[in-house]
Amino acid sequence: MQPLKYLGGYPPQVQAQVRELIAQDRLGALLAAKYRDAHAVRKDGQLYAYVQALKERHMRKAPPLGKVLYDGRLQVLKHALGTHTTISRVQGARLRASREIRIASVFRDAPADFLKMIVVHELAHMKEAEHNKAFYQLCTHMAPDYHQLEFDLRLYLTGLELRPPGAREPAP
């Protein structure tokens, strides 16, 4: 059985439920029903404005943003979300040093709430390098439903990766 890499930190019964949804080809539809809104943040300039607006609203005192861009080579799990147990110090140091925010390009086509979630995550890293309590407090300050969003994002990414053979491509 292929491991559910985005859900590695979750209990086996949760993972089993997710596998069941995938096997029945229902996960995509469930998420699509819950997250209906798309976003129009297509280009790097638009992404910069989007990140800047959130920063102005919630993290005014943090140092100014550097570059903000979509990155097609970024692996979400390794570079953006991390896992529940391992923490990327390197990423934190890099972000602090350059104040650069890279968003994996899978978010360009993801629902609006998931883009917000990952931007909130990366903004929080401007202040907290590690995924610690202070980090998650910042995240929930910016997005009160942050934890639910992160879990659902993990489901979404799992679904993208593990569509059953012959499943339809998601609607554009």
Ligand SMILES: [Zn+2]
């Ligand atoms: Zn992180």
